[in-house]
Amino acid sequence: MQTASLEKCVAMIPDGASLMIGGFMGVGTPERILDEIVRQGKRDLTVIANDTATPGKGIGKLIAAKLLRRAVVSHIGLNPETQRQMMAGELDVELVPQGTLVERIRAGGTGLGGILTQTGIGTPVEDGKQRIDVNGTSYLLEVALRADFALVQAFLADYLGNLSYALTARNFNPVMAMAADTVVVSADNIVPVGVISPDHVVTPAPLVDYLVANA
Amino acid sequence: MDPQTIIARRIAREFRTGMLVNLGIGIPTQVANHLPDGIHVFFQSENGLIGTGSVPDDGMAHPTLTDAAGRPVTALPGASTFDSAMSFGLIRGGHVDITVLGGLQVDQAGHLANWMIPKKMVPGMGGAMDLVSGAKRVIVAMQHTAKGASKIVKKCTLPLTSVRPVDMVVTELAVIAFPDGRATLRETGPGISVAQVTAATEAKLALADDIREMAL
Numbered sequence: 398m399q400t401a402s403l404e405k406c407v408a409m410i411p412d413g414a415s416l417m418i419g420g421f422m423g424v425g426t427p428e429r430i431l432d433e434i435v436r437q438g439k440r441d442l443t444v445i446a447n448d449t450a451t452p453g454k455g456i457g458k459l460i461a462a463k464l465l466r467r468a469v470v471s472h473i474g475l476n477p478e479t480q481r482q483m484m485a486g487e488l489d490v491e492l493v494p495q496g497t498l499v500e501r502i503r504a505g506g507t508g509l510g511g512i513l514t515q516t517g518i519g520t521p522v523e524d525g526k527q528r529i530d531v532n533g534t535s536y537l538l539e540v541a542l543r544a545d546f547a548l549v550q551a552f553l554a555d556y557l558g559n560l561s562y563a564l565t566a567r568n569f570n571p572v573m574a575m576a577a578d579t580v581v582v583s584a585d586n587i588v589p590v591g592v593i594s595p596d597h598v599v600t601p602a603p604l605v606d607y608l609v610a611n612a
Numbered sequence: 613m614d615p616q617t618i619i620a621r622r623i624a625r626e627f628r629t630g631m632l633v634n635l636g637i638g639i640p641t642q643v644a645n646h647l648p649d650g651i652h653v654f655f656q657s658e659n660g661l662i663g664t665g666s667v668p669d670d671g672m673a674h675p676t677l678t679d680a681a682g683r684p685v686t687a688l689p690g691a692s693t694f695d696s697a698m699s700f701g702l703i704r705g706g707h708v709d710i711t712v713l714g715g716l717q718v719d720q721a722g723h724l725a726n727w728m729i730p731k732k733m734v735p736g737m738g739g740a741m742d743l744v745s746g747a748k749r750v751i752v753a754m755q756h757t758a759k760g761a762s763k764i765v766k767k768c769t770l771p772l773t774s775v776r777p778v779d780m781v782v783t784e785l786a787v788i789a790f791p792d793g794r795a796t797l798r799e800t801g802p803g804i805s806v807a808q809v810t811a812a813t814e815a816k817l818a819l820a821d822d823i824r825e826m827a828l
């Protein structure tokens with residue numbers, strides 16, 4: 398794990414990169430990193446995340462700045478601008494049931510090719526997907542997801558990169574921290590090793606590549 | 613009593629102490645305000661919380677303690693938090709005793725459509741498909757009609773949320789269950805006759821032997 402400035406961490410992200418971004422309606426989203434992505438004007442991004450938050454918050458900032466080419470998300474209902482861009486054909490949106498989305502990411506991070514779920518059978522979600530019967534029950538094959546970068550928000554990060562999370566700000570963060578080639582973490586608090594006891598480490602240090610330094 | 617209160621109060625009577633319950637947005641959220649005395653359930657928010665409490669007092673909200681709509685909530689004593697994989701493992705794995713969801717249409721086989729109106733409203737399904745596919749019991753909370761048209765239809769014209777039939781629909785006019793895949797009128801709303809329910813319903817309703825008025 399390396400510590401690096403916010404500017405340097407975001408400069409590593411090329412135009413056209415795929416990003417997993419933690420957070421649920423902007424709660425547990427690394428706002429500082431997203432603000433810097435907007436400032437550096439990254440283009441043609443693919444974002445994999447639960448939702449696109451609301452205008453002006455979290456991923457909503459990237460939507461407003463029109464930095465996305467594609468979004469893989471479960472919900473866009475509270476961001477009218479995402480819906481407008483989708484309807485206008487400016488943004489490609491893949492809507493994925495939330496449980497399927499997180500499980501596809503988990504599969505991507507844990508060496509699995511995909512998962513089998515009953516969710517989505519007989520709905521538009523099934524289009525183009527393979528059905529697999531196991532012991533008399535039909536499931537959809539949902540393939541694993543990975544990304545070039547995971548942008549993670551933690552509550553505590555120690556000097557080695559061990560992470561813990563706060564309340565409902567955990568959500569997709571620890572799952573995404575396993576499913577990307579490069580994991581960049583922003584933390585509410587950077588603390589000495591030992592402050593997070595081993596039982597309370599949620600994301601172990603070897604998973605983290607870069608910790609964004611305090612300003 | 614207004615329609616939403618009738619629906620919320622009736623559904624709250626399905627809860628038993630110790631159940632794990634997930635409430636959707638809209639009328640379902642109001643069910644939490646009508647728990648009968650002495651009934652204590654665990655409310656799950658699918659963003660990663662069991663033990664969801666009421667809205668915090670002014671000035672007491674915390675930015676990392678929110679419900680599935682991103683609004684500030686409180687956590688009750690005994691609450692727990694977890695990641696989204698665990699949250700949906702609970703949902704798909706049948707650990708949620710009851711989910712209460714809003715609906716756009718329910719058909720006479722119990723199929724629910726509640727996540728999109730093609731070309732008009734495409735908000736995304738969020739957790740709805742997982743909840744309907746995986747919860748032990750699915751209860752739909754919705755008004756009986758929209759703009760005069762029955763929301764309980766012969767066959768859903770909107771895209772389905774799941775092919776798994778729901779267990780019960782509660783409106784201000786009726787409680788409808790789906791034994792053997794057939795919409796069956798079980799209870800009528802306060803002061804509402806069976807004839808009034810069937811007249812307001814597009815779906816063909818079977819009539820239970822012992823139809824009674826909702827106890828609220």
